[in-house]
Amino acid sequence: RFSIPDAPGGGGIDSTLNVYVDGVFLKAIDLTSKYAWLYGNETAPGNSPGSGAPRHIYDEANVMLGKTVPAGSKIRLQKDSANTSTYAIDFINLEQVAPVANPNPATYTVPAGFTHQDVQNALDKVRMDTTGTLVGVYLPAGEYSTASKFQVYGKAVKVVGAGPWYTRFNAPATQDNTDVGFRAEASAKGSSFANFAYFGNYTSRIDGPGKVFDFSNVSDIVIDNIWNEHMVCLYWGANTDNITIKNSRIRNM
Template identity: 35%
Template structure:
């Protein structure tokens, strides 16, 4: 079977390194789920939230979905849904992966970050407490495999003994040949030099912050995040020496952060943003980076702890990358998942007026944004001359891409978003709001993007 989207659309959308395979197009022993005629959203309709409006449900031991690869691969991503825990909060289960009939491994699946309840379209009116209508039913599981499998390999996702979720819904898989971890450039200094230890489950925030501060102060030339799982429980930022405002509102500047690849150098958090106790606002979260100016970040992943956009109990989802962003900031090949917002560009003028300035000349390339509770990348507060290109978005909870000419600027008559470009991006399955939106401003361009399987809003909104 051929990967999605088709070769005929190759001139549009992102040149993603992965190939996508739909469950309904493979071989399967299970139940084909199809959406209702009106594609009603918000009443626990799996197919409505599925790519192509179809998916396959596995209810009993031995049932499977099978795919034949169109290229070599050493990784897999499975877009799936398993039930919530009876009292909410999600549960962890396994599903078995086979290649050409041989068992490969158990894949770890979770519903911790899915399942929101409520019939309202109020973005903060949903809840994690089970009851009534449900939405955001899917999440993703990913795994690096222990070897490369050649083109023509038959992969099977099978429900075996011990795979004991009440059911498994498989929407699609991604197969990708992931390059080995990159080596540390000579000019970079590793976060391990500041005490970070990979894969030990301990918080590495202090080491990461120390390395970034050293780069900002000119003591080193570049921060290196090696391959590994690095726990981060506080936002990386600049501690405001003047303590202006209730929360810290100063980001990093003149910093370069590089990793060994988005599959290899991964930051993650286990603490809900509202419980982290940081000096920044809980809405901005306890993971990722607060950026003020001239910052380069590449080849890493940022996995948040979000389970909701906001609402009851002061719950927050956090933001992967936020701040003023300034000039000359370039973000490339960064994977962000389980955040409220992946990237929010701009601060309100009232957030330390003497530091205010719009993002200008920003470049985002090769971004991989997945499973958020609100926006993917939003250019707000007068952002101008900036671009998002060759990036992939799936399952965002608000606009995947947006220019918002908000009034929270120094001079609303002139500080509006303008001359920004969204080009050659692929946007799938925003579960709320639009694929791409432009709210005001001028000179903004939307070119050669693919937007499909929106839920209840347009693919493109101009307002």
């Protein structure tokens, strides 16, 4: 969790900070203040510094170290000559992770690629399967690009990723406030979503769109081990029942 300055006119800046393990440089972590700064009235803050006093000055960043760091090692964040901003660090969290395999390649189809349409095609393949063989979609490790909502309907579908450090959906970096995520209705009763991350591009709190899981008239849904940042909220339900959300991290909304 960190803070770096905003751009003079708002909109954020990009920077890096170097990561060392036991005194040896490992890699740099990318930072941005695009999502950190809001100004003005508490009920409706904006991105312009001219709107008033700052209301929100922090964000979080993450990086895969790429190796197991033994217990007792010293991890240090260090400003070197390549790190050109000023930095405030609140805390760091460390965890050991490993990818989750496809639960059953015979019953979980895999998208042909990492685009939005590739994933929607896989969801549709499960929906249209008349043999009863396919029960879900497995999302292998990778960075998935998305700019709209996936549609889940017709039957219960299990959507499973390789883990939130590995299977990651990203809203377009060149846009703001893009309504990405999943939409499900009554015929998707019994569906589940697990083991992936959703990184949005919401730079302000607005009413309306911006929910990762935007559901209506559906029941018996499980949302498990989802990592969500920079959206309006993780889940929004209208006339929904028996919704389970567990083991998830909802940060920097």
